[in-house]
Amino acid sequence: MRRFTVYDSLSRSTREFAPIHPPRVGLYVCGLTPYAPAHVGHGRTFVFFDVVARALRRWGYRVFYVQNVTNLDDKLIARGGEEGIDPLALADRHFLGYLASMERLGVRSVNYYPFATDYVPEILEQVRVLLDRGFAYVAADGSVYYEVAKFAGYGRLSGQKVEALRAGARVEVDPRKRSPEDFVLWKAATPGEPSWESPWGPGRPGWHIEDTAMTVRLLGDRYDLHGAAVDLIFPHHEAEIAQAEAATGRAPLVNYWMHGGLLLFDREKMSKSLGNVISLDEAIDSFGPGPLRLFYLNAQYRGPLDFHPDRTLAEAREAYARLAVGIERIDDLLERDGPERPGAEPPEALARDAQELVERLDRTLTDDFNTREAIALLFGWTRRIAEHLSQLETYSGAGLEELAAPYRWAEEVLGLFARERGSRAGAWGSIVPVAIAARARARARGDYAEADRIRDELRRAGVELEDGAGDTRWKAVGGA
RNA sequence: GCCGAGGUGGCAGAAUGGUUAAUGCGACGGACUGCAGAUCCGUUUCCUGGGGGUUCGAUUCCCUCCCUCGGCUCCA
Numbered sequence: 001m002r003r004f005t006v007y008d009s010l011s012r013s014t015r016e017f018a019p020i021h022p023p024r025v026g027l028y029v030c031g032l033t034p035y036a037p038a039h040v041g042h043g044r045t046f047v048f049f050d051v052v053a054r055a056l057r058r059w060g061y062r063v064f065y066v067q068n069v070t071n072l073d074d075k076l077i078a079r080g081g082e083e084g085i086d087p088l089a090l091a092d093r094h095f096l097g098y099l100a101s102m103e104r105l106g107v108r109s110v111n112y113y114p115f116a117t118d119y120v121p122e123i124l125e126q127v128r129v130l131l132d133r134g135f136a137y138v139a140a141d142g143s144v145y146y147e148v149a150k151f152a153g154y155g156r157l158s159g160q161k162v163e164a165l166r167a168g169a170r171v172e173v174d175p176r177k178r179s180p181e182d183f184v185l186w187k188a189a190t191p192g193e194p195s196w197e198s199p200w201g202p203g204r205p206g207w208h209i210e211d212t213a214m215t216v217r218l219l220g221d222r223y224d225l226h227g228a229a230v231d232l233i234f235p236h237h238e239a240e241i242a243q244a245e246a247a248t249g250r251a252p253l254v255n256y257w258m259h260g261g262l263l264l265f266d267r268e269k270m271s272k273s274l275g276n277v278i279s280l281d282e283a284i285d286s287f288g289p290g291p292l293r294l295f296y297l298n299a300q301y302r303g304p305l306d307f308h309p310d311r312t313l314a315e316a317r318e319a320y321a322r323l324a325v326g327i328e329r330i331d332d333l334l335e336r337d338g339p340e341r342p343g344a345e346p347p348e349a350l351a352r353d354a355q356e357l358v359e360r361l362d363r364t365l366t367d368d369f370n371t372r373e374a375i376a377l378l379f380g381w382t383r384r385i386a387e388h389l390s391q392l393e394t395y396s397g398a399g400l401e402e403l404a405a406p407y408r409w410a411e412e413v414l415g416l417f418a419r420e421r422g423s424r425a426g427a428w429g430s431i432v433p434v435a436i437a438a439r440a441r442a443r444a445r446g447d448y449a450e451a452d453r454i455r456d457e458l459r460r461a462g463v464e465l466e467d468g469a470g471d472t473r474w475k476a477v478g479g480a
Numbered sequence: 481g482c483c484g485a486g487g488u489g490g491c492a493g494a495a496u497g498g499u500u501a502a503u504g505c506g507a508c509g510g511a512c513u514g515c516a517g518a519u520c521c522g523u524u525u526c527c528u529g530g531g532g533g534u535u536c537g538a539u540u541c542c543c544u545c546c547c548u549c550g551g552c553u554c555c556a
Contacts, residue, residue: 075554229555473519
């Protein structure tokens with residue numbers, strides 16, 4: 001197991017990681033409340049934690065990655081009401097859409113997506129324990145509230161003092177609460193909403209309780225890593241700590257709290273009210289999965305990242321194309337001739353540098369997942385490869401594979417390039433070479449009108465031709 | 481107001497108590513090309529918010545001020 005450091009939001013410091021039960025690592029990331037399609041901001045968070053899980057697995061840890069789905073809450077009920085759909089069905093629909101987006105982005109590292117409503121027994125049990133231990137009280141209408149004043153550590157994660165929270169409270173005080181900072185564990189049922197029987201009457205889970213009910217069940221009283229974006233620190237994560245540590249009597253609930261920065265849209269937070277939300281699928285459509293992942297990972301994960309409408313897209317595309325130059329050429333050759341293709345060995349120094357670079361890439365990521373630095377190193381490698389671009393043709397399959405090692409690393413850990421490789425194995429793979437050959441014959445006899453006609457026709461179909469010295473390369477652009 | 485993250489070249493965005501401050505985009509020049517595109521090579525010297533302090537030396541550490549963004553019970 002490779003050692004690494006993580007910035008832990010609770011201690012506000014970068015700490016060396018030590019798993020509770022090596023080599024196993026419990027990783028929990030707050031998932032979506034799927035009341036609407038996922039947007040680009042969600043993509044940033046989930047791609048980043050995908051990289052965390054990939055890296056840990058590469059380094060020898062056995063990661064159990066759980067990402068919850070809040071499939072019932074006020075917004076789902078409201079939205080369902082507007083659209084005349086059962087809120088649970090609405091959640092299912094958007095969650096499936098989310099899964100499809102994740103698949104397109106190459107996010108496949110999550111082991112289990114538990115649904116809140118599948119954990120009602122665990123939730124009821126935890127509420128009961130909190131009541132027994134005196135951390136909660138039942139209101140007149142049958143709702144159960146957590147009494148924040150009873151939990152000494154409340155406010156530590158967010159750095160907020162309870163008094164300050166009261167002073168800054170933006171919501172009106174609910175008369176059912178003993179104190180404004182108390183939060184609901186179990187909501188008394190309102191007619192027409194999904195509800196479950198409970199010792200306190202019919203109701204449904206509050207927002208924070210599902211997470212701790214799930215994690216205690218799935219990951220234990222204490223676990224290693226909890227991830228999410230910063231906007232969930234307060235009140236959500238604060239409440240998780242209060243619930244779980246009070247209920248189990250064990251602390252800390254989480255050893256390392258990881259919080260990713262938000263994706264901004266033209267310097268402002270994305271939000272429905274500002275009308276600046278771009279859906280994740282829209283972004284994948286226009287960027288392509290590779291450039292979008294590159295855009296996300298090209299910044300320190302803890303800082304804000306600005307999505308600028310036109311600039312961002314153009315830059316990500318150009319940068320990705322540049323980065324992929326080397327691996328595309330290598331894969332072209334390997335695809336054409338197979339891994340056993342004969343040829344010379346690449347210069348020893350170059351092959352050795354490839355190996356050393358892979359080690360350096362891993363080391364770079366062990367510094368609190370510095371994906372940005374790793375990408376800078378990969379650009380450097382592309383520069384090296386580009387200098388040898390014309391010699392690549394002469395190298396053996398094994399030799400090419402050696403030079404590809406840094407890119408294979410990027411595929412395994414950062415999830416770059418994977419999707420693009422093999423894209424030409426599809427229908428184009430058999431058609432385009434024939435068209436290119438016909439065009440080459442036209443060019444050879446000086447019939448440029450015909451040559452241009454073929455090129456234009458392919459372009460309309462989404463295939464871009466590039467004439468180089470000797471041969472013509474092609475690539476599928478747009479969708480695919 | 482309180483808590484947190486930041487202010488770096490035309491733009492995005494790294495890093496380090498000390499030779500030319502990474503990388504990418506853009507721009508410019510060249511190579512290649514039937515033309516174009518893509519690609520390759522080269523150039524882009526004068527960039528680290530203001531003011532103090534510590535130090536032989538600070539962008540990096542400390543103080544202070546200014547500004548931006550986020551959180552303060554909808555939020556990835």
